[in-house]
Amino acid sequence: MRDARADVRRPVGLRLWLSGGWLSLLTLAAIFAPLIAPQDPLAQDLFLGRLPPFWESGTEPGFYLGTDSLGRDVLSRILYGARLALIVALVAGTLTCLIGATLGLIAGYYRGWPDRIISRFVDIWMAFPPVLFSILLIAVLGPGLVSIIIAIVIIDWTRFARVIRAEAISQGAMDYVASAQVAGRTKFGTMLAEILPNVLPTIVALLTLEMGIAVIIEAILSFVNLSISTDSPTWGGMISEGRISVHQAWWVLVFPLITLFLTVLSFSQLGEGLKDRFDPVLR
Amino acid sequence: MSAYLSIRNLSVALKGGGPILRRVSLDVHPGQVHGLVGESGAGKSMIGKAVLGTLPRALQVTGGEIWLDGVNLETLPPSERRRRIGATAALIPQDPLTALNPSKRIGPQITRRLVDILGWSRADAQNRALELLAEVHIPEPARVMRNYPHELSGGMRQRILIAAAFAAEPQLIIADEPTTALDVTVQKQILRLIAQMQARHGTALMFVTHDLGVVSKVCDSLSVLYAGLVVENARMRRFFTRPIHPYSAALLAATPTYTDPFGSLKPVPQNVITAVETEVSQHDRRTGA
Amino acid sequence: MTLLRAILLRLLTTAITLFGVAVIVFVVIRVVPGNPIAMMLPPGATEADILRLETQYGFDKTIPQQFMIWLGGVMQGDFGTSISTRQPVSGLVLSRLPATLELSIVALIIAVTLGGTMALLGTRFRDSKTEGAIDVTAGMALSIPDFLWGLVLILLFGVLWPVFHISGRISPSLDIDFTTNFYLFEALLRLRFDVIADLIGHMVMPALALAIPLAAIIAQLLKQSLKETMHLDYVTLARTKGYGEAKVITREALPNALLPTLTLVGVQFTFLIGGTVIIERLFSYEGLGNMAIDAVINRDLPLIQGIVILFALIFTLVNLAVDMLYVVLNPRLRHA
Numbered sequence: 001m002r003d004a005r006a007d008v009r010r011p012v013g014l015r016l017w018l019s020g021g022w023l024s025l026l027t028l029a030a031i032f033a034p035l036i037a038p039q040d041p042l043a044q045d046l047f048l049g050r051l052p053p054f055w056e057s058g059t060e061p062g063f064y065l066g067t068d069s070l071g072r073d074v075l076s077r078i079l080y081g082a083r084l085a086l087i088v089a090l091v092a093g094t095l096t097c098l099i100g101a102t103l104g105l106i107a108g109y110y111r112g113w114p115d116r117i118i119s120r121f122v123d124i125w126m127a128f129p130p131v132l133f134s135i136l137l138i139a140v141l142g143p144g145l146v147s148i149i150i151a152i153v154i155i156d157w158t159r160f161a162r163v164i165r166a167e168a169i170s171q172g173a174m175d176y177v178a179s180a181q182v183a184g185r186t187k188f189g190t191m192l193a194e195i196l197p198n199v200l201p202t203i204v205a206l207l208t209l210e211m212g213i214a215v216i217i218e219a220i221l222s223f224v225n226l227s228i229s230t231d232s233p234t235w236g237g238m239i240s241e242g243r244i245s246v247h248q249a250w251w252v253l254v255f256p257l258i259t260l261f262l263t264v265l266s267f268s269q270l271g272e273g274l275k276d277r278f279d280p281v282l283r
Numbered sequence: 284m285s286a287y288l289s290i291r292n293l294s295v296a297l298k299g300g301g302p303i304l305r306r307v308s309l310d311v312h313p314g315q316v317h318g319l320v321g322e323s324g325a326g327k328s329m330i331g332k333a334v335l336g337t338l339p340r341a342l343q344v345t346g347g348e349i350w351l352d353g354v355n356l357e358t359l360p361p362s363e364r365r366r367r368i369g370a371t372a373a374l375i376p377q378d379p380l381t382a383l384n385p386s387k388r389i390g391p392q393i394t395r396r397l398v399d400i401l402g403w404s405r406a407d408a409q410n411r412a413l414e415l416l417a418e419v420h421i422p423e424p425a426r427v428m429r430n431y432p433h434e435l436s437g438g439m440r441q442r443i444l445i446a447a448a449f450a451a452e453p454q455l456i457i458a459d460e461p462t463t464a465l466d467v468t469v470q471k472q473i474l475r476l477i478a479q480m481q482a483r484h485g486t487a488l489m490f491v492t493h494d495l496g497v498v499s500k501v502c503d504s505l506s507v508l509y510a511g512l513v514v515e516n517a518r519m520r521r522f523f524t525r526p527i528h529p530y531s532a533a534l535l536a537a538t539p540t541y542t543d544p545f546g547s548l549k550p551v552p553q554n555v556i557t558a559v560e561t562e563v564s565q566h567d568r569r570t571g572a
Numbered sequence: 573m574t575l576l577r578a579i580l581l582r583l584l585t586t587a588i589t590l591f592g593v594a595v596i597v598f599v600v601i602r603v604v605p606g607n608p609i610a611m612m613l614p615p616g617a618t619e620a621d622i623l624r625l626e627t628q629y630g631f632d633k634t635i636p637q638q639f640m641i642w643l644g645g646v647m648q649g650d651f652g653t654s655i656s657t658r659q660p661v662s663g664l665v666l667s668r669l670p671a672t673l674e675l676s677i678v679a680l681i682i683a684v685t686l687g688g689t690m691a692l693l694g695t696r697f698r699d700s701k702t703e704g705a706i707d708v709t710a711g712m713a714l715s716i717p718d719f720l721w722g723l724v725l726i727l728l729f730g731v732l733w734p735v736f737h738i739s740g741r742i743s744p745s746l747d748i749d750f751t752t753n754f755y756l757f758e759a760l761l762r763l764r765f766d767v768i769a770d771l772i773g774h775m776v777m778p779a780l781a782l783a784i785p786l787a788a789i790i791a792q793l794l795k796q797s798l799k800e801t802m803h804l805d806y807v808t809l810a811r812t813k814g815y816g817e818a819k820v821i822t823r824e825a826l827p828n829a830l831l832p833t834l835t836l837v838g839v840q841f842t843f844l845i846g847g848t849v850i851i852e853r854l855f856s857y858e859g860l861g862n863m864a865i866d867a868v869i870n871r872d873l874p875l876i877q878g879i880v881i882l883f884a885l886i887f888t889l890v891n892l893a894v895d896m897l898y899v900v901l902n903p904r905l906r907h908a
Contacts, residue, residue, distance in 0.1 A: 372812070
């Protein structure tokens with residue numbers, strides 16, 4: 001009898017293709033939003049309020065996924081919202097990764113007092129509820145793209161620091177590191193030349209996961225109305241509005257929710273898939 | 284005299300792979316000790332596992348019969364087979380350090396089966412466990428019953444496992460290299476204890492070991508295995524005076540004796556190995572394995 | 573003796589962590605642009621009015637001075653006065669805490685039940701399609717955070733098939749006077765089944781949203797741990813004793829597989845509690861998290877501070893409790 005899990009595990013390739021495909025599509029849509037969006041995402045028309053999506057009766061041409069209570073086009077707003085979501089994912093994800101991974105690497109490889117200080121901060125950070133912390137930071141920093149990115153970096157660097165520190169510790173204990181140092185490399189040189197390449201796969205996988213998390217945090221912040229200026233199209237803002245009028249106009253909630261769901265799922269599946277593919281132990 | 288455990292043409296193979304046991308046949312008679320001897324990897328432990336139904340998941344029985352007390356186990360539905368084994372057979376495992384559940388006290392690890400499978404009352408099971416712990420020379424049995432495994436030494440744990448194996452008065456006990464994991468000094472005591480217990484309870488015992496010296500001390504009969512093939516079934520006295528198979532003879536010659544403890548530690552000669560390998564491949568060709 | 577030392581050391585690090593949290597919150601919220609006092613007063617209030625209130629709340633002093641005053645108050649159980657409601661912070665926070673605790677505990681129970689069942693089934697039918705299906709389900713459940721599960725649940729059981737309440741903690745029409753704010757606990761004690769049903773009807777969706785990711789983690793970790801345990805000798809020995817597979821798993825493997833899972837689940841439970849902040853907002857559930865977001869929006873500094881400290885305290889207590897539980901459940905440590 002063959003191991004039946006092999007049959008289930010095989011779609012790893014498929015999983016990577018599907019999630020990568022969705023994210024590429026979304027990136028293209030975000031870049032070309034001004035060209036492909038059927039309407040101005042900010043244009044309000046109260047006479048066109050709460051139009052249903054195209055397959056239902058009582059629609060207007062050009063409003064494919066319906067409109068919200070102020071008559072703004074749902075599809076166009078999703079497309080423009082993708083711009084903010086992806087910028088946050090990319091910039092906040094990368095910055096968080098750089099800062100967190102660097103600190104984790106230093107703590108895990110140098111040990112001693114740098115490790116004690118960094119680990120103490122990680123402990124303190126673990127005692128904060130992350131969502132509340134991010135909301136608090138936005139309240140302090142004021143709404144805006146830069147604030148969102150700073151908030152995400154501040155609350156999430158520990159995610160990288162924790163994992164990379166543990167990996168650096170286990171890598172640092174291995175014989176090849178000791179032999180590299182015997183061979184005359186400096187401590188810092190060994191870290192970059194021997195440790196970093198070995199933790200890089202983990203960093204890449206974590207980075208992908210972090211992008212998904214950044215998208216969610218941005219959505220949560222716009223959901224509580226703290227993201228960027230209130231009338232800019234954001235998925236979280238649309239969901240917030242849709243949540244209130246869900247019984248009258250379900251489409252205002254459903255379409256941005258599906259988009260957000262698929263995006264977060266794709267980032268996470270991509271991260272898991274990359275981890276499986278790059279991890280020499282699992283492969 | 285009819286055998287209590289009778290194995291006929293038992294074949295075990297890797298799922299979708301090569302054979303592990305090659306049409307093994309052997310008998311274990313009531314009240315007697317039957318040794319299974321072979322080098323590591325010869326499949327001797329797998330015979331015991333096949334009887335008890337604890338083969339690794341990667342292996343399966345591909346043919347043959349296992350008759351226990353006149354019933355062919357291989358024809359029974361799994362749950363029935365399990366209950367029958369649980370009620371009539373027991374295992375003395377190899378490594379006493381890993382064979383006791385670390386999160387449970389000793390007492391329940393002996394008594395639970397008596398209550399659950401054999402339907403004894405709790406008090407009876409408790410008394411029985413105390414009795415057996417005393418029988419295997421455990422000091423302060425009542426206190427040890429309340430101990431956790433990690434609080435006891437390896438030798439103590441093996442005694443407890445022996446007591447647990449005999450607790451249900453099984454007809455058959457399979458001892459799977461029961462002394463290999465122990466200190467040399469403890470090995471002898473444990474070996475003597477198993478022999479004593481077997482004699483006192485009149486249990487049929489299948490003794491798996493790689494050590495012919497051990498077999499010579501405790502067994503009435505033996506099977507010699509090479510690569511999952513039984514090369515010789517023999518009564519003890521005849522085997523030591525006149526082994527039939529060249530591999531048996533070589534194995535016997537390689538075993539240190541009391542008269543010459545160091546002199547004769549020599550490996551099995553290459554020509555014997557070649558001969559027995561040929562025999563194995565001929566067997567495979569004949570059976571189409 | 574070593575155990576006592578370990579406990580003392582643990583309490584010390586806990587204290588340092590809480591102190592660090594307090595300092596960071598204190599510094600962060602005092603960088604708030606805009607004067608919170610000015611926002612409290614009606615338009616047209618004089619400079620003198622603002623100054624008077626500032627003195628009252630201590631905002632005229634330096635940040636270290638303010639911190640020492642606040643810390644002195646905390647030592648005596650005084651967390652200050654809320655700016656937006658002008659009530660003592662401790663009272664406000666304690667009145668909301670029971671709602672959040674009940675929600676978290678119900679979510680934990682759901683997560684353990686769901687995740688445990690999946691792990692046991694996955695082990696019972698290991699290496700089969702069933703295990704594969706459980707792996708895929710858990711992987712999916714883990715990829716999506718609680719906030720999105722909450723929204724999905726609202727659509728499914730609030731709109732498409734409206735069986736549960738999508739907002740609030742209890743129906744206002746219900747005729748019952750609670751003496752505590754532990755509504756569910758009190759209703760259970762008083763055997764008011766109508767009230768229990770109503771509370772559960774409100775709680776089930778937010779609790780489930782919080783529970784799904786944790787259930788997935790439990791399913792993965794516990795199954796992994798169980799499968800490793802199933803190879804061990806004492807499990808094999810139990811099989812020869814005549815026990816069926818299900819009994820072998822639950823009775824022999826499970827008690828030993830639980831321990832390594834426990835510590836990891838402890839940390840994950842603090843993440844779950846952290847998740848109540850947005851989930852309570854999403855379901856308009858009147859707990860601590862919902863109050864915290866309002867406090868941030870209203871710039872109610874003393875209240876924010878109190879709530880964050882309380883969350884940090886809960887987190888560290890959960891971790892402490894998990895460590896203790898680990899010692900209690902592990903016979904090796906218990907007698908050491």
